[in-house]
Amino acid sequence: xxxxxxxxxxxxxxxxxxxxxxxxxxxxxxxxxxxxxxxxxxxxxxxxxxxxxxxxxxxxxxxxxxxxxxxxxxxxxxxxxxxxxxxxxxxxxxxxxxxxxxxxxxxxxxxxxxxxxxxxxxxxxxxxxxxxxxxxxxxxxxxxxxxxxxxxxxxxxxxxxxxxx
Amino acid sequence: xxxxxxxxxxxxxxxxxxxxxxxxxxxxxxxxxxxxxxxxxxxxxxxxxxxxxxxxxxxxxxxxxxxxxxxxxxxxxxxxxxxxxxxxxxxxxxxxxxxxxxxxxxxxxxxxxxxxxxxxxxxxxxxxxxxxxxxxxxxxxxxxxxxxxxxxxxxxxxxxxxxxx
DNA sequence: TTACTCATGTAACAAGTTACATGATTTA
DNA sequence: TAAATCATGTAACTTGTTACATGAGTAA
Numbered sequence: 001x002x003x004x005x006x007x008x009x010x011x012x013x014x015x016x017x018x019x020x021x022x023x024x025x026x027x028x029x030x031x032x033x034x035x036x037x038x039x040x041x042x043x044x045x046x047x048x049x050x051x052x053x054x055x056x057x058x059x060x061x062x063x064x065x066x067x068x069x070x071x072x073x074x075x076x077x078x079x080x081x082x083x084x085x086x087x088x089x090x091x092x093x094x095x096x097x098x099x100x101x102x103x104x105x106x107x108x109x110x111x112x113x114x115x116x117x118x119x120x121x122x123x124x125x126x127x128x129x130x131x132x133x134x135x136x137x138x139x140x141x142x143x144x145x146x147x148x149x150x151x152x153x154x155x156x157x158x159x160x161x162x163x164x165x
Numbered sequence: 166x167x168x169x170x171x172x173x174x175x176x177x178x179x180x181x182x183x184x185x186x187x188x189x190x191x192x193x194x195x196x197x198x199x200x201x202x203x204x205x206x207x208x209x210x211x212x213x214x215x216x217x218x219x220x221x222x223x224x225x226x227x228x229x230x231x232x233x234x235x236x237x238x239x240x241x242x243x244x245x246x247x248x249x250x251x252x253x254x255x256x257x258x259x260x261x262x263x264x265x266x267x268x269x270x271x272x273x274x275x276x277x278x279x280x281x282x283x284x285x286x287x288x289x290x291x292x293x294x295x296x297x298x299x300x301x302x303x304x305x306x307x308x309x310x311x312x313x314x315x316x317x318x319x320x321x322x323x324x325x326x327x328x329x330x
Numbered sequence: 331t332t333a334c335t336c337a338t339g340t341a342a343c344a345a346g347t348t349a350c351a352t353g354a355t356t357t358a
Numbered sequence: 359t360a361a362a363t364c365a366t367g368t369a370a371c372t373t374g375t376t377a378c379a380t381g382a383g384t385a386a
Contacts, residue, residue, distance in 0.1 A: 003345085008265055015269070022365050035260040042346050044367060065354045065365055084269045085281040089262045090321075091288035093314050095200040097254050100173055102309035104180070104249045116250040123256035144267035148324060149258050155316055156255075159309075168373085187337050207374050209339060230337055230382045 002055075002083040005036055005046050010080040013056060014072040015141050021047050021070065031142075032130050033149045055079050098156050106163055117160050124160075128153045167220075167248040170201055170211050175245040178221060179237040180306050186212050186233065196307075197295050198314045220244050263321050271328055282325050289325075293318045 002010065012027055013019045021044060028038030036042065047070065050056040055076030061067040072080065083089070105116060131150045139146065167175060177192055178184045186209060193203030201207065212235065215221040220241030226232040237245065248254070270281060296315045304311065 004260060004262060004265065005345085011265070011269060015272075020365075021367095026364095033258040033261075033264065035258075035265065037347070039347055040367070041348075041369090045345080063354085063365095067354095067365065080269075084266045085284070087281075087284040087288040090266060090285045091292050091318075092262050093198045093200075093292070093317060094261060095169060095259060096198075096313070096317075097169060097257050097259065099198065099310050099313045100169065100176070100200065101249045101255060102313055103306055104176060104245075106309050107180075116252075119250070119252040120255045123252040127256050127258070141268055144271050144324075145264050148261070148264045148267055148320070151320055151324075152258060152261075152317070153256075155313070155320065159313060159316075170374085185337075186339095191336090202375070204375055205339070206341090206376075210373080228382085232337065 001086070002079055003046075005042060006050055007080065007083045008036065009043065009046055009050065010055065010072060010076060010083075013070050014077060014080055018069050018071050020067055022067075024070075032127070032134060033145065050076070053079075102159070114164060117164060121157060121160050124153050124157050128157070166251070167244055168211075170207060171215055172245065172248045173201065174208065174211055174215065175220065175237060175241060175248075178235050179242060179245055183234050183236050185235065189235075197292070197299060198310065215241070218244075267324070279329060282329060286322060286325050289318050289322050293322070 008028070009024055012024045016023075024047070025038045025040065025043045028036045028043070031038075047056060051058055053075075055073060057071050057073050059069045059071070061069060105113065105120075108116060128150060131146055131153065134146050135143070135150065173193070174189055177189045181188075189212070190203045190205065190208045193201045193208070196203075212221060216223055218240075219238060222236050222238050224234045224236070226234060270278065270285075273281060293315060296311055296318065299311050300308070300315065
């Protein structure tokens with residue numbers, strides 16, 4: 001089964017029909033939801049693995065720059081589908097730094113707590129604005145993901161507001 | 166700054182006043198929100214690091230079993246607080262397998278999509294029942310975390326329902 | 331006495347991060 | 359022509375996973 005990073009790379013390559021490793025990296029680097037750092041040391045080896053598994057095909061362009069265009073093979077598309085629809089993977093609750101801290105934060109004495117929560121709310125509001133801006137633009141391929149990220153932030157803010165009352 | 170795993174270990178040790186490494190591991194292993202696997206190979210080295218940083222103190226009990234009780238030092242408590250209230254860490258949007266798949270799932274043709282979403286909804290409902298059961302019990306120290314995990318699952322289910330309409 | 335739980339740890343392996351290294355093309 | 363961007367990759371290091379190794383205490 002594909003790893004989360006491998007699946008995300010396959011998604012980029014397949015959904016956009018063709019991508020270079022550099023474009024995949026850039027997408028991760030720019031993503032507001034910092035799912036993956038997009039570090040060269042993770043993306044290039046992962047693509048190498050996907051190629052060795054026969055999920056990705058590489059075509060070297062004749063542009064002197066050595067640009068390599070990646071496309072998903074039919075086996076790659078199958079593997080991607082299997083990975084994407086697996087119900088267990090979609091039900092997993094992964095680590096959330098906000099959730100990890102929530103009980104500690106709510107246990108703080110009122111004054112200290114208010115200061116901490118106010119600073120956090122500011123950052124959450126900033127992040128939300130950034131995501132809402134994205135939703136106003138094109139980004140058709142990431143619309144649901146950005147929508148869900150926005151909902152997550154709103155959920156956190158609502159939780160903070162519930163505490164301070 | 167503490168890593169997420171180190172912070173979570175400090176939280177366990179500090180919030181419960183004293184813990185053995187085994188108890189910390191067990192808490193992670195049993196946790197419904199599978200934030201950390203609780204593997205021995207991650208917990209024991211992390212505790213070693215925390216001890217070397219002077220954040221945790223180790224007392225070996227005289228029970229023949231070699232049980233080692235861990236307590237947080239005052240430096241450890243300071244580091245924990247700094248880590249817990251850092252606004253940037255609370256605003257981070259970490260990887261979410263459900264969100265990663267959301268755009269792919271919504272792009273599927275109606276029939277295929279319905280089958281996939283139905284299977285996922287079943288798993289989400291199961292996970293939600295498990296969390297709601299936990300909330301009915303004691304678990305005072307993890308109440309907020311479990312509450313937020315439940316809200317996350319409800320959010321996913323609502324998103325699925327929105328698609329199938 | 332057998333099985334389970336409590337208890338600590340290491341070794342091999344896999345995967346990710348940061349930093350480095352290199353060079354072509356484009357834009358100001 | 360200098361700076362930014364496009365483009366690919368490796369090396370050292372850190373962290374985490376799986377599996378192994380060991381042994382004491384407890385309950386059936």
